[in-house]
Amino acid sequence: KMAAATMSPYFGQQMSSKNDLVPAWTSQEVSTGTTIMALEYDGGVVIGADSRTTTGAYIANRVTDKLTPIHDRIFCCRSGSAADTQAIADVVTYQLGFHSIELDEPPLVETAANLFRASCYRYREELTAGILVAGWDRRKGGQVYCVPIGGMLVRQPVSVGGSGSSYIYGFMDSNYKPNMTKDQCLELTAAAVSLAMERDGSSGGVVRLASISKDGVERRVILGNQLPKYSTH
């Protein structure tokens, strides 16, 4: 969570207090910093994310894939601690896969979201994980569920998350309209994530997009030089 008004100065590379030869970020936890987003459209969902993983001020991975498949038609967008979110996603993938085999039918997005919520709420004191669960199922079509830090669960037609989300709430509120087409959703997501990457230091790299519908999953990447350009001056 980033307070927009913090202006704490950062004096370049800091050496850790324990050992002069080893910089501080080698012992800091890897965070996904992040801008993630998910929207529903009639027939499916569109999800998007940036690709930056940071340890302190160092970018540990500039091409991270934060859109993680949980099942054939269900994805999650990860923000917060990289280790925590990878572990939770692995656990939920296993639980959902097992459940789906028992039921002998594709799982519901709501089930996946509840599995995430169960882990995130039970271990709320130990975890730092903000997750968006999005997918398509036969019962309710495209759905987006938000499971923020703390383990709340709420379904929303459009949701943003991560440290970069603060900068695009206004953009989302004014540009999202119900009943958009898939391509409009993809354009909106790409634009929103680009804007957030522009402003948030912890977000950057490429924009990863995916659209999920009954026909399957389509993934694409928008490289740095192909991002929509917004210049204020």
Place this chain on the structure above:
Amino acid sequence: MALSNVLHAPAAGFNFDHAARNAELEGLFDAQIPKPVKTGTTIAGVVFKDGVVLGADTRATSSEVVADKMCAKIHYIAPNIYCCGAGTAADTEKTTELLSSNLTIFSLNSGRNPRVVMAVNILQEMLYRYHGQIGASLILGGVDCAGNHLYTVGPYGSVNTMPYLAMGSGDLAALGILEDGYKPDLELDKAKELVRAAIHAGVMNDLASGNNIDICVLTREGVHHIRPYQVSQYKDKRKTKYKYGAGTTAVLTEKVVPVKLEVVEETVQRMDTA
């Protein structure tokens, strides 16, 4: 649940068995808590056309003193998997040893070499379970039936996969070389030179990395662990020998007493080989 790679499956969740003991011990040491040996380190890996090349420096530091000038940071995991370790020297050594023995159990049970993803998943589960208390940043490289793989696992249990990686305190310097020089499908000698240059950048620009450079090449045909690949140009010659030859200490008297053993009891137990 019986696993094919361990004798006892690890307990789920965080293990804080030693938390109380550690808190007590901290009180006993006053200000002088013993510092763990960190490897400082520059480690790197590159995926090339026929496999993976791993590289590492050989300096282990204890604050500002070089504790080991010829430290081995490229650890054997399986015949087709090697792992570079940065962070706390004991943690990387023991973690990789544990991983190697468990994967040997798996190989004996299944009759095949382990896959790199299996090693990565086991490491991730273990390091996540210890919540960052095990200070091991590892680069795993290997070749298996699914291709050539390179992964990095952080101390908190996060995993990343890329065609080229660097970790340790010298990783910024190494990454500069890798970002500039990496191309997909490099030839073996170009890949070795790229990794050598990357580690060399770490050796030159990071105080905690230095001495020699080790290289390990993994391909379908086998493994080539070259230790050292490049010797430090600043290596000095020892002025005196510290070995004491036979005869340095004079022998005054010699007494030989044979130890006599009496057979007290003899039993023969037939083995049933029917």
